[in-house]
Amino acid sequence: MNKTDPAIHHSPLGDYQARKSVHPKRIDGPFRRFKWLIMLVTLGIYYGTPWLRWDRGPYAPDQAVLVDVANRRFYMFDIEIWPHEFYFVAGLLIMAGIGLFLVTSAVGRAWCGYSCPQTVWTDLFQHVDRFVDGDRNARMRLEAAPWTWGKVTRRLAKWAIYLVIAFWTGGAWIMYFADAPTMVRDFWAGEAAPVAYITVAVLTAATFILGGFMREQVCIYMCPWPRIQSALMDEHSLQVTYKDWRGEKRGSVKKAAKDPAAYGDCVDCNMCVAVCPTGWDIRKGPDISCITCGLCIDACDRVMKDVDRPRGLIDYITLDDAEAEAKGAPTRPAWRALLRPRTIVYFIVWSGLGLGLLFLLGTRQHTEITAAPDRNPAYTVMRDGSVRNNFTVKLRNMEARPRDMLVSLEGLEGGSMWSDEISADDAARQLEFAVDADATETLRIYVIAPRGTATQDFAFTVEAQDEQRETDSVDARFETPSGGS
Numbered sequence: 001m002n003k004t005d006p007a008i009h010h011s012p013l014g015d016y017q018a019r020k021s022v023h024p025k026r027i028d029g030p031f032r033r034f035k036w037l038i039m040l041v042t043l044g045i046y047y048g049t050p051w052l053r054w055d056r057g058p059y060a061p062d063q064a065v066l067v068d069v070a071n072r073r074f075y076m077f078d079i080e081i082w083p084h085e086f087y088f089v090a091g092l093l094i095m096a097g098i099g100l101f102l103v104t105s106a107v108g109r110a111w112c113g114y115s116c117p118q119t120v121w122t123d124l125f126q127h128v129d130r131f132v133d134g135d136r137n138a139r140m141r142l143e144a145a146p147w148t149w150g151k152v153t154r155r156l157a158k159w160a161i162y163l164v165i166a167f168w169t170g171g172a173w174i175m176y177f178a179d180a181p182t183m184v185r186d187f188w189a190g191e192a193a194p195v196a197y198i199t200v201a202v203l204t205a206a207t208f209i210l211g212g213f214m215r216e217q218v219c220i221y222m223c224p225w226p227r228i229q230s231a232l233m234d235e236h237s238l239q240v241t242y243k244d245w246r247g248e249k250r251g252s253v254k255k256a257a258k259d260p261a262a263y264g265d266c267v268d269c270n271m272c273v274a275v276c277p278t279g280w281d282i283r284k285g286p287d288i289s290c291i292t293c294g295l296c297i298d299a300c301d302r303v304m305k306d307v308d309r310p311r312g313l314i315d316y317i318t319l320d321d322a323e324a325e326a327k328g329a330p331t332r333p334a335w336r337a338l339l340r341p342r343t344i345v346y347f348i349v350w351s352g353l354g355l356g357l358l359f360l361l362g363t364r365q366h367t368e369i370t371a372a373p374d375r376n377p378a379y380t381v382m383r384d385g386s387v388r389n390n391f392t393v394k395l396r397n398m399e400a401r402p403r404d405m406l407v408s409l410e411g412l413e414g415g416s417m418w419s420d421e422i423s424a425d426d427a428a429r430q431l432e433f434a435v436d437a438d439a440t441e442t443l444r445i446y447v448i449a450p451r452g453t454a455t456q457d458f459a460f461t462v463e464a465q466d467e468q469r470e471t472d473s474v475d476a477r478f479e480t481p482s483g484g485s
């Protein structure tokens with residue numbers, strides 16, 4: 001890794017040292033407000049989504065987003081994904097991956113800084129710290145203080161709040177896998193499946209430990225994503241940067257007033273470090289510890305305003321622009337970094353994939369037929385010389401209402417069929433079956449053809465007997481002792 005690599009230099013704490021607590025100071029500003037917004041939206045979505053209802057008629061669940069494990073369905077508002085349509089889920093996962101590439105190449109570690117669950121829950125727990133113990137200085141004093149009853153009480157209160165949040169987080173997860181109100185009732189009545197209790201216990205413990213105690217350690221030592229991101233970023237990616245050519249040499253306002261030419265704009269107030277949720281000093285340069293949340297920008301802009309100097313001593317800027325600016329070029333607006341070939345290509349691939357999935361969703365059939373022949377025996381010769389083949393046919397009704405479906409033979413001249421429900425005396429080239437709403441009907445179909453029929457290909461077709469008249473067909477092969485084409 002060379003010196004200009006935008007990613008990792010070293011850990012601020014040194015590898016494998018004991019953790020030093022980070023007590024970020026309260027700050028307000030555009031980036032802090034943006035973080036509030038993202039936190040509200042992401043937590044709101046996570047905790048609230050299972051409680052949204054969505055009317056799909058009497059034959060389907062009314063939970064807007066549901067992974068229905070028992071019936072092997074995934075519901076998302078008007079979209080219902082069946083197991084054989086898993087490519088939609090795979091497509092969404094690929095889109096999420098490319099979306100992360102796009103965001104990273106454009107705005108660096110924005111995912112880490114704003115919307116990664118580890119960041120969001122750590123931020124939430126840091127606000128709990130502030131609520132219970134006060135702001136940075138009070139928390140640092142309390143940490144250094146001996147273990148009095150007062151300190152023990154405060155700690156217990158804080159951990160109790162952690163635990164409630166963690167439990168709520170684990171509890172919300174299982175609501176995605178069953179009807180939420182029913183699950184809550186069953187859970188507290190002790191009637192939920194054991195896996196529900198185990199999942200809640202594991203997720204509660206994970207949230208409590210990772211968000212309450214390990215915090216920035218997860219980002220610095222455990223998470224592989226910052227390492228991968230460094231490969232996706234280049235000198236054109238936005239990252240939080242301290243403009244040392246403008247800030248150095250550091251000195252207090254008093255010192256600078258005495259000798260303005262000797263000092264830069266940084267008044268060495270340490271506010272940028274005090275507000276940092278990972279405890280990093282951005283003036284040392286980019287590092288894996290910096291999740292690019294922008295809070296140090298808020299802090300420094302406020303200081304610059306107080307000392308009547310221009311904002312942006314710490315700012316989102318690309319390495320290229322930083323070098324140009326250091327040589328005296330004018331500041332380029334940050335949004336210009338977003339429009340470049342790499343981000344445009346990512347965007348085209350990402351949106352193309354999204355449009356493709358939408359097209360597939362909009363045009364997919366809700367009626368399907370499959371047929372699997374019996375292999376042993378492949379055919380049976382009847383007493384009159386006619387030949388019978390047996391098939392397992394599946395009719396899939398992907399509508400949320402029961403439908404009648406007409407199954408026909410296509411090809412196989414002289415052939416007819418019957419099923420377990422229809423007697424051989426009523427064998428015909430077309431049979432009608434009722435299929436339940438949102439269900440697959442499995443049928444045993446017996447196809448018979450006259451003596452002398454050669455082995456040949458034919459097809460089963462199905463037509464839904466409703467207004468849409470959707471059709472589907474599946475190829476099959478009729479086996480006989482004579483063989484043939």
Ligand code: SF4
Nearest residue numbers: 276290291293294296
């Ligand atoms: S150095 Fe600045 S941008 Fe980086 S994590 Fe700390 S506060 Fe956020």
Ligand code: SF4
Nearest residue numbers: 266267269270272300
């Ligand atoms: S907040 Fe700004 S002025 Fe204060 S130490 Fe950090 S970079 Fe320097």
